[in-house]
Amino acid sequence: MKEIYLDNAATTPMSEAVLTEMTDKMRNVYGNASTLYGLGRESHTVLEQSRHIIAQSINATDDEIVFTSGGTEGDNTAIIQTAIARKKEGMHLITTAVEHQAVLQPMLYLESLGYEVTYLPVDATGHISLDDLKNALRDDTILVSIMSGNNEVGSVMPIHEIGELLKDHQAWFHTDAVQAYGLLDIDVQRDHIDMLSTSAHKINGPKMVGFLYKREGVNIPSLLKGGEQEEKRRAGTENVPAIAGFAKAVEEITSAEKAARQEKYAGFKQQIVEGLKANDIAFEVNGDLDRSELQHVLNIWIKGISTYVMQTNLDLAGIAISGGSACTAGSIEPSHVLTAMYGDDSPRIAESIRISFGRGTTAEEIDQLIASITAIVNRLKKRSEVK
Numbered sequence: 001m002k003e004i005y006l007d008n009a010a011t012t013p014m015s016e017a018v019l020t021e022m023t024d025k026m027r028n029v030y031g032n033a034s035t036l037y038g039l040g041r042e043s044h045t046v047l048e049q050s051r052h053i054i055a056q057s058i059n060a061t062d063d064e065i066v067f068t069s070g071g072t073e074g075d076n077t078a079i080i081q082t083a084i085a086r087k088k089e090g091m092h093l094i095t096t097a098v099e100h101q102a103v104l105q106p107m108l109y110l111e112s113l114g115y116e117v118t119y120l121p122v123d124a125t126g127h128i129s130l131d132d133l134k135n136a137l138r139d140d141t142i143l144v145s146i147m148s149g150n151n152e153v154g155s156v157m158p159i160h161e162i163g164e165l166l167k168d169h170q171a172w173f174h175t176d177a178v179q180a181y182g183l184l185d186i187d188v189q190r191d192h193i194d195m196l197s198t199s200a201h202k203i204n205g206p207k208m209v210g211f212l213y214k215r216e217g218v219n220i221p222s223l224l225k226g227g228e229q230e231e232k233r234r235a236g237t238e239n240v241p242a243i244a245g246f247a248k249a250v251e252e253i254t255s256a257e258k259a260a261r262q263e264k265y266a267g268f269k270q271q272i273v274e275g276l277k278a279n280d281i282a283f284e285v286n287g288d289l290d291r292s293e294l295q296h297v298l299n300i301w302i303k304g305i306s307t308y309v310m311q312t313n314l315d316l317a318g319i320a321i322s323g324g325s326a327c328t329a330g331s332i333e334p335s336h337v338l339t340a341m342y343g344d345d346s347p348r349i350a351e352s353i354r355i356s357f358g359r360g361t362t363a364e365e366i367d368q369l370i371a372s373i374t375a376i377v378n379r380l381k382k383r384s385e386v387k
Contacts, residue, residue, distance in 0.1 A: 004319045004365045008358030009151050009179060009297050014245070015204040015359070021248040022206060025241035033238050034229060043240045050247035054211055057250050058196065059187045066212045066233045067243055071178040073223070074197030074212040075102040075145075077234075078174040081220035082143045082195075083110050089170060090140030096120045096128055097340035098155075099147055102197075103176055104336075107145075120146075122340050125288040126155030133162065141171040148180035148196075152324050152337040152354055153287035154297035156184065163192030172218060178202055178210075182253045183262060183294060194218050200242070204359060205249035209242040265295035265357045268366050272298060272355065275370035281377055286338060286352055298355045299338075301348040302373065305380060310353050310373070317372045322354045 005013070014022075025046060031039030033047045048062070055062045068074045083093065095107055097119045107117045118136045120128045128146065137144075144166060149156045159175060166173045174195040177186060182203035188196060195218060199210040214220070214233070226235030253261075269289060276283050286299040302310055307323040314321055324335040334349040342348050355369070 002318065004368055006355050006357065006361065006365070006369060007320045007322045008361070009202075009354065009356035010322055011201045011207065012204045012358050013360070014206060015249060015252060017252060018205055018245045018248045022241045022245040025244045029240060029244075033240055034227070043238075046240055046244050047238055050243045053247040054250055057186075057253075058181075058213060059189050060213050061216070063231070064188075064213055064216055066214060066230050067238055068197075068210045068212050068234060069208050070201070070210040071100070071176065071197050071199035072102040074199075074210055075100070075174075075176055076106050077212055077220070077223040078195040078197060078214075079103065079106040079143065079145055080110065081223055082172055082174070083113075083115055085220045086142040086172075090138075090142040091115045092118070092138050092141045094118045094120065094133065094136050094141060094144045094146075094171070096122060096146055096157075098122050098126060098150055098152075098337045099145070100151055100176055100178065103145055103147070122155070124341055126150050126153045126337065126341055127288075128157060130158060130161055130165065134165065137165075137169060137171065139170075141169070143174060144171050145174040145176070148175045148177040148186070149184065149294040150287075150337060151179045151297070152335060153299045153341070154179075154294035155287055156180070156293050159193070160191045167192040179294060179297070182250075183258055183296060185255065185258065188213055188215065200246035200249060203249045203253060205246045206242045209239055209246050211246075261359065262291075262295045265361075266291055268357050268361060268363070269295060269298050271363065271366050272300075272370060275367070276300075276373065279370065279374040281374060284348075286341065286348060296357045298357075299352055300355070301352045302377065303347070303351060305377060306350055307353055309380070310351075310376065313376045314353075314369075314372055317376075319369055319372055321369075322356075323352070324354055 029043050029046050031043040033043040051062050051065050055065045095103055111117050120132050122128055146157050146162055148159055163173055172194040175193055177196050178199045181198040194215045196213040201207040222233055222235055224235040282303040284301045286301055311323055338349045
């Protein structure tokens with residue numbers, strides 16, 4: 001039985017072009033990029049060529065890109081090191097209640113050190129209010145960290161408006177763009193973004209590599225202490241084959257490809273919604289189906305069936321979906337995103353699944369998903385009636 005993979009918000013399979021690129025670099029470009037002899041210079045050339053490709057993708061300059069091990073390191077560096085570097089200017093930070101744990105945990109850590117953090121609420125569609133952000137801003141606010149797109153429900157935050165609001169404020173603006181990068185048009189100049197984190201494995205690239213964009217003039221100490229790699233901004237020997245693979249993944253996603261993927265994924269969402277309705281499945285969408293949202297994520301509440309039961313039964317049917325963020329999927333704790341959207345007592349929290357599409361997803365696979373959900377719901381309903 002061929003497994004149907006519908007958990008692309010957790011990670012994506014590497015593309016053939018990325019695999020080819022990385023294999024070539026692992027075999028032939030193995031020198032340390034910090035050395036001066038030929039093999040090292042060759043690695044350094046690949047490193048800087050990759051940096052240029054990636055910088056262009058967000059309208060940044062090459063020297064504003066710092067390679068990291070992924071989104072978690074990028075978020076931690078931006079948040080913790082900003083707090084350390086700007087402590088004399090203030091100890092207040094702002095984020096949202098629906099951020100990834102890579103943002104929330106550093107914020108909790110800073111709170112334990114005496115910093116004050118404001119967590120902006122969201123509405124039932126997963127969006128913040130700009131008025132709430134305006135009201136939360138203070139003279140001692142040093143950082144605002146708000147994700148570009150949510151990894152559980154796909155809500156897209158008003159990044160441009162946030163950047164406009166903050167451009168004349170002392171607070172730096174950081175955005176976790178891990179889910180949005182590769183799907184949305186991101187321009188750090190247009191949107192007045194000071195720092196931005198990404199991860200390659202969300203766009204069919206390798207795991208354990210990403211980048212942190214830092215606007216020129218944003219000076220924070222390196223989170224990792226050691227060598228002087230990345231112009232003293234991130235210690236550790238660069239993983240040149242992985243970085244080259246990341247750049248190849250970025251090259252594959254043109255502006256036209258981004259738009260095409262969003263359109264394709266929007267079609268899958270509609271296919272699921274219409275299919276479940278046609279089969280009389282009691283469900284509701286968590287979030288918003290608006291085309292401005294991240295279209296690769298669909299979070300649905302299947303009424304009366306626990307997340308665990310549905311996820312397990314779909315797994316037995318050869319279909320991989322999740323109950324929320326991959327970083328908390330093994331936990332029995334309820335989704336903090338759905339809790340923030342609907343409240344502690346909502347049944348949605350324990351009865352929702354996340355379906356996320358990728359470049360290899362087909363309409364036939366979506367039909368199989370609909371048929372499997374329908375069969376599971378009907379089977380469990382009959383079992384309940386017998387009891």
